[in-house]
Amino acid sequence: MTAANANTAPETAIPALGPWTCFDVEIEGGVAHIRLKRPETFNSMIRAFWNELPVIVRDINDNVRARCIVISSTGKHFSAGMDLAVFGGGGTSNADGGAAPDRFIAAEGQRHHIRWLQDCFSCLDEARMPVLVAIQGGCIGGAMDMTSACDIRYATEDAFFCVQEINIGMTADVGTLQRLPKLMPEGVVRELAYTGRKFSATEAQNLGFVNAVYADQESMLAGVMALAGQIAANSPLAVTGCKEMLNYSRDHSVEDSLKYMATWQAGMFRPTDMMKSFQAKAQKQAPKYDALFPVKPLFDQ
Structure with a gap:
């Protein structure tokens, strides 16, 4: 593929990378559907989750595989949050296998580990295309960090949310405390962060955290995928x-x-897109817009 024709290349049916331990990925009609697929563990965020999600999102983003991303889940709960094994990833021993370094060196390593975890969700915020998320059941701890980094949130009637970290004796550190105050009243965010109480889908909608509440997951996915299709049809x-x-x-x-x-x-x-819109409307057709260029275009050898 040359740079000249990259923006009109057909959409790829599936990402070039995979298979995945924690996700299924499908791309159709300009919409990439990323689905958490470990319902037997309530879709807890094991190490593979953190390794895979940014690779998938950046592959879709950089190679312009879709024009909108939808994230959903499987089973009773959207996600129970971070697996406890991930907490040990900050590095507490020397690379040569010697004794653990002093607390200052360990703290510096832990800081980089936390920044890496934060970047795993910031990729959703930084993606060029909108990211919609469909939430059923529990959205707990790390799942709050994840969903707050998305553009738009939707939920089922049985969904509930919890800033869980305070309940296990720590401060939420992967984005919830930074993004939630931009999405709902700060006083409420402080209450949720300090108490760790659960709040319902109805309360989340009233606070502006979710856009709409659906009766069940099936109707939610149908509605969210339809909205994603509308976004994908635009310039x-x-x-x-x-x-x-x-x-x-x-x-x-x-x-x-x-x-x-x-x-x-x-x-x-780009006046061209405006003209395409006017022409399509006059002809009673759907406009067809050019795709963005890949972030790292491939050039013929």
Whole structure:
């Protein structure tokens, strides 16, 4: 594939990488569906989970395999959160097998381990395409970190949420405390973080954490996949521009965000997509937009 035709290449049916221990991945109609597949363990986040998720998301993102991502799960619960074995990944012994280093060296290694875990979910926030998540049953601990990094959340009536870390004697450290205050009132976030109490799908919707609550998982997935299809049908450049601006505005002042918007629009507003939209409407057809370029285009040898 050359750089010249990369933006019009057909979508890949499945990611080039895999198979996966913790996930199933399907891509159809411009929508990548990433499904947690370990219901017998309540989809706990074992080491393989943390290794696989960023690889899958970045593969979809970098190679423009889809225009929207949907994350869902299987079984009774969306996810019980981080497997306890993952907590030991910070490194407490010397590489040469000698005695454990002093606490300062160990702490430096632990910091890098935590930053790595954080990056595993930040890839969802940083993806060029929107990420929608469909939640059933329990969304606990690390699952709160994960879902708060997605663009939009949906839930079933039986779903419940919990900032679980305080209940096991630690501070949530993989994104919940940084992202939740941007998604719901800070006073409520503080209550949830300090108490570790469960809150229902109805409360989550009232707080603005989830957009809609469905009667069951089947109807939820049907609704979420339909919404993802609507997103995928829009101009990929315009959609990624929306996500870029919304994320930037979340983290910066209004004035700085307006300046960035003007710069983005000056360089990346594409009249061609607007014309395609007008022409398709006049012809009563669905517009067909060019895909984004891959982040790392492949060139002919």
